[in-house]
Amino acid sequence: MPHKWGLAVDLDACTGCGACVTACHAENNIPTVGPDQAARGRAMHWIRIERYWEGEFPDVRLRFRPVMCQQCDNAPCEPVCPTYASHHTEEGLNAQVYNRCIGTRYCANACPYNVRFFEFFNPVWEKPLHLQLNPDVSVREVGVMEKCTFCVQRINAGKIQAKAEARELADGDIKPACAQSCPSKALVFGDASDPDSAVSKLRRSSRGAGLLEDLGTRPNVTYFPRHTEA
Amino acid sequence: MSAAPVETAAATRQINDDLLRPLLNTSWRFWALVAVLGGGVLMGFCAWLYQLYHGIGVWGIAWPVFWAFGITNFVFWIGISHAGTLISAILRLVDAGWRRPVTRCAEAITAFALMIGAVFPIIHLGRPWLAFWLFPYPSERGIWPNFRSPLAWDFFAINTYLTGSLLFLFLPMIPDFALVRDKTTGWRRRVYGVLSLGWEGTPRQWHRLESAMGIMAVAIIPVAVSVHTIVSFDFSMSPTPMWHSTMFGPYFVAGAIFSGIAALIIAMAALRKFLHLEAYLQPIHFENLGKLLLTMSLLWGYFVFAERLTTWYGNDVAEITVLNVTQRGSFAPLYWTMVVCNLVVPFTILSIGRLRTITGCVIASFGVVVGMWLERFLIIVPSLGHKFLPYSFGEYRPTPVEIMLLVATFCAMMLLYVLFAKLVPIISIWELKAGGYHAIEAARLPETPLANVNL
Numbered sequence: 183m184p185h186k187w188g189l190a191v192d193l194d195a196c197t198g199c200g201a202c203v204t205a206c207h208a209e210n211n212i213p214t215v216g217p218d219q220a221a222r223g224r225a226m227h228w229i230r231i232e233r234y235w236e237g238e239f240p241d242v243r244l245r246f247r248p249v250m251c252q253q254c255d256n257a258p259c260e261p262v263c264p265t266y267a268s269h270h271t272e273e274g275l276n277a278q279v280y281n282r283c284i285g286t287r288y289c290a291n292a293c294p295y296n297v298r299f300f301e302f303f304n305p306v307w308e309k310p311l312h313l314q315l316n317p318d319v320s321v322r323e324v325g326v327m328e329k330c331t332f333c334v335q336r337i338n339a340g341k342i343q344a345k346a347e348a349r350e351l352a353d354g355d356i357k358p359a360c361a362q363s364c365p366s367k368a369l370v371f372g373d374a375s376d377p378d379s380a381v382s383k384l385r386r387s388s389r390g391a392g393l394l395e396d397l398g399t400r401p402n403v404t405y406f407p408r409h410t411e412a
Numbered sequence: 413m414s415a416a417p418v419e420t421a422a423a424t425r426q427i428n429d430d431l432l433r434p435l436l437n438t439s440w441r442f443w444a445l446v447a448v449l450g451g452g453v454l455m456g457f458c459a460w461l462y463q464l465y466h467g468i469g470v471w472g473i474a475w476p477v478f479w480a481f482g483i484t485n486f487v488f489w490i491g492i493s494h495a496g497t498l499i500s501a502i503l504r505l506v507d508a509g510w511r512r513p514v515t516r517c518a519e520a521i522t523a524f525a526l527m528i529g530a531v532f533p534i535i536h537l538g539r540p541w542l543a544f545w546l547f548p549y550p551s552e553r554g555i556w557p558n559f560r561s562p563l564a565w566d567f568f569a570i571n572t573y574l575t576g577s578l579l580f581l582f583l584p585m586i587p588d589f590a591l592v593r594d595k596t597t598g599w600r601r602r603v604y605g606v607l608s609l610g611w612e613g614t615p616r617q618w619h620r621l622e623s624a625m626g627i628m629a630v631a632i633i634p635v636a637v638s639v640h641t642i643v644s645f646d647f648s649m650s651p652t653p654m655w656h657s658t659m660f661g662p663y664f665v666a667g668a669i670f671s672g673i674a675a676l677i678i679a680m681a682a683l684r685k686f687l688h689l690e691a692y693l694q695p696i697h698f699e700n701l702g703k704l705l706l707t708m709s710l711l712w713g714y715f716v717f718a719e720r721l722t723t724w725y726g727n728d729v730a731e732i733t734v735l736n737v738t739q740r741g742s743f744a745p746l747y748w749t750m751v752v753c754n755l756v757v758p759f760t761i762l763s764i765g766r767l768r769t770i771t772g773c774v775i776a777s778f779g780v781v782v783g784m785w786l787e788r789f790l791i792i793v794p795s796l797g798h799k800f801l802p803y804s805f806g807e808y809r810p811t812p813v814e815i816m817l818l819v820a821t822f823c824a825m826m827l828l829y830v831l832f833a834k835l836v837p838i839i840s841i842w843e844l845k846a847g848g849y850h851a852i853e854a855a856r857l858p859e860t861p862l863a864n865v866n867l
Contacts, residue, residue, distance in 0.1 A: 223474030223806050232803035249801070258651050264563040265545050266555060282555070284545055285468070285538015286563055287478035291796055292650035296476040296804035300538065302469030324467040325538025394800055397651050 185351075186274045187332050188374035189361070190384040191248055192406045195368035198231050198246035202360035202369065206250075209333060209359035211319045213305030226299035228330040229360050245408065248369070250360065251276060251297045251330035252393060252401030259289035259298065267327070273337075274402060278329055285325040294394050298329045332371070333358035353379040374402065427844060431837045432595060434687050442834065449827035456820020459813045460535055468538055472811040476804055477796045480789070481814040482536035483646075485821055487788040488671070489529030490570070490643055491664070492781075492825075495672030496522025496577060497636035499701075501629040510700060512847045513692045513839045517683060518676050519581040520838070524828040525675070526574045528821050533566065535817075562645040569642040573635050580628045583621060586611050587842040640668040647791065653730040654723065654795045663715040667784060670708035670754075674780035677701050679829060681774045683838055692839050695770055702773040705780065706762035713755045730800050738794045742807075746786050753783030 206212065206229045215224045229250040236243045257276045259268045267283035270276060290298035304324040307315070315321060318335040322328050333356075340356035353372050361369040372381035381404075384390060390404040463470050473480050499518035503511035534543045546567045548556050557564045589608035593601055611617060644664035647655040657663075677698060684693040720739070723731050738747045757779035761772045797806050832838070 219469070223476070224469065225475070230803075232801065234803065247803075249803075261558070261560040262562065262650060264557050264561040264567070266558050282545075283538070284540075284542040286533075286536075287473075287538065288561070288563060288646075288650075290476065290478045291652060294651055294800050296799060296801065299475060300478060301467075302474075303467040324469075327538070397800075399651075 183375050184272050184274075185337075185373045186375040187253065187337065187402065188372065188381045188385060189250075189253075189332070189358075189403045190370040190381050190390065190406065191403060192368045192370070193245070193247060193408045194406065195366040196231075196246045196248060196364075197366055197368075198233065198244070199365065200231055201363045201365060202229050202248060203227050203231065205359040205363035206330070208314065209316055209319070209336075210331070211315050211321050212328075213301075213307060214311075215303075219302070224302050226301075226328070228297070228299065228328075247405070248360070249295060249297060249393070250403065251332075252295055252399065252403045253330075253332060255400035255402065256398060258292040258294065258397075258399060262288045262292045264288075275332055275334060276329075277334070278327060278331070280320055280322050280326045280328065283326040285327065287327060289327055294397055294399065298327055301326050301328065333360075424845065427841060428591070428595065430689070430691065431839050431841050431844075432592065434833055435592060435600075435835065435837065436596070438834070442830070445830055446827065449823045449830065452823025453820055453827055456817050456823070459816040459820070463535075463813055464540070468536070470811060470813045472809045472814055474806065474808070476799060476806045477793055477808040479536075479792050479796060480808050481810055481818060482532050483792055484785065484789045485818060486529050486532035486536070487643055487664075487792075488785045489525045489532070489821060489825075490640060491668035491671045491784060491788070492675045493522045493525035493529060493573070493577070493672065494636055494640065494665070494668040495525070495676040496520070496580070497632055498669050498672060499676060500580070501632050501636075504625070504629045505633075509847060510697060512843045513689075514676070514680065514697055514701075515843065516581075516584065516836075516838060516840045517680055518672075519577065519584075520829065520832050520836075521672070521675055521679060522577045523574070523581050524825055524832070525672075526570065526577060527828070528824050530570050530574065533563070533570075562642065562649050565642045566646060569635075569639045573632075573639045576628065576632050576635050580625075580632050583625050583628060584840055584843065585836060586621065587613065588837050588840060591841055592837070637665055640665045647795075652795050652799055653728070654734040655791070657719065659715065659719055663719065666708060666711045666715055667787060670705070670712050671780060671784035673701055673705045673708060674777035674784070677705065677773050677777040678781070681770055683833065684770075687833065687838065689839065692844070698770045698773045699768055702762045702768045702776070705758060705773070705776060709755060709758040709762070709780070713759075716751075730798075734795050734798045737798055738790055743790060743794050747790055750783045750786040750790060753779040754787065755783075 206227070207214070210228060212226050212228060214220075215226065219225070229248055232247040232249050234245045234247070236245060253274065253276050255274060257268075257270065259276060260270055263269070263283075264286060265282050265284055267279045268276065268289045269279070285300070287300055290296070290300060301322050301324050305322065316335075318339070336358060337356050341351060344351040344355060351373070353376060356371065358369075358371050361371045370381050370384055372379035374382050374385055376382060384406070385404050387406070389406050389409075391407065392399075392401040393403065393405055395401065471480070471482070473482075496519040499511065500515040500522075504515065534540050537543055546557050546564060557567070559565075586608055589604045590611035590613065593604040593608050596604065641661035641664065644660035648657055648660035650656065680693050680697065680701075683689055720735065723735050737743055758776040761767045761776045793808050797808060799805075
């Protein structure tokens, strides 16, 4: 049975620390664009912590919601791409083939979650950041669209490792950078086609819900809403 | 449509003289105009080179507003290109006599506006040097374009329309090229000799021309309707608030014809003034086109009303957010300018017979051109800036590069038109003669059968 990758996000556990954002940048060779460009909306955070304030001052509560590509089963970004740069893999991922992307940016306009990012300029890494680029991840050039891949390089590495050790892939073998770095374990990644995996158990919970599920995108990220009032 | 005998040889000579004069006499004003407009186009070209060198980040687009001026210009100019189709093809099919001096002006707008519009899907790309990947050619990679993508549909629709409208423009020029060939000497004789494709004016040739134009006039109408429908599909195929609408196809086609007529009126008024074609482009032509513009203005208003009312009544939270930001929020000044330009001004001027003069029609048309550009902008940007998750709302401000490109499109349109009017008789000479009336008489008697227009 092919794998089907899924992620569960426990909003009760998320403290909004931003470790996942930093880890994602480091793992995936995501350039930083500097304060001016960031202020213009050119920052590229494949995962972001959305902050929402609820209530009126002084009775205000701050809510966090990490949002990354939802790897939809019925993804609006895929059919609109004229060159198949955005396409669906057999393991249910929304893959982005950078070399195939001509930069129409149509996928980003079709994406209801706004989780696709564009290389507006050729990326530069200030020294010494250029020394820490991840060799397993392509560095993108100007004019292409990019987004969260569920750390597909880690998925492939995990599969190769398991094959080399002549064993089945076990739950927890693969962890994307965000899940690995989350101090409160708010992010749980795994194979949703394995009924015993942690993420499968969470997905079966009636508490879970997909983001903007009513649009019919069938996302593979499951959110567990807060039920504490703190 | 073989040439019916014209009353007098003098009248024929008068028509030839009047309409060939711009081709044969060139004043310094022409060169000055070409220099100014060419400068504008060159400015746009430099802006594009700057963009190619640095990356498309020199545009104001940013997350999450990934389309703005570029796609607005694309939709706007493709819309303008609908002038030729409607005026020319439909009026030819219904054989409206007053169309004769108007058709070529309109067909030229179609061809040039399409060329300008079609540039934008390419230059707005992040990597425009790979634009040929939209072309379905057998490659070693074995990958074809994604035929599910509306952008691939665009590629085919626009290419079909461009080919068709160039043919539609060229066919009725053949007898006029032959006329220029026969009336001139030197390089002109040679060049127009080639362009006239050996036209001798035999009955056989007339018959073939007539059949070919009949076929093209019928074929180009569904193509034109499909083109702007497909352009609207670029938006309505995405689940983006206020884009995902079944109404977009007809709404866009109506808007396109609307802006096309406005462009035609402006072009005709300019030609009339600068080429001294008062005897050919008469108040009656503006009057009729003005009525057509009024009709389209009301149709456009109806579409906007229907769209806004259903959105408001449906009260979907994402859609109502976009609706509010357009009607009352940060886009309200642009929105209400659009309503004034597209509805209030044309309706006021054109519904009052006394104001439906050439000047009145031109003022209304300028309003419509501005209003329709704003309409395209207001369809694209507010929706992209306000998609579902409030945290990811975003803004858009144009940069000088985008503004220069916009200005350059207008310069390019005018430049192409000025050069065209210099090289080709801008009024179809043989069609005018075939119409059985001539300039002198028409100028003297405003109440020619022309006035009995039945649209």
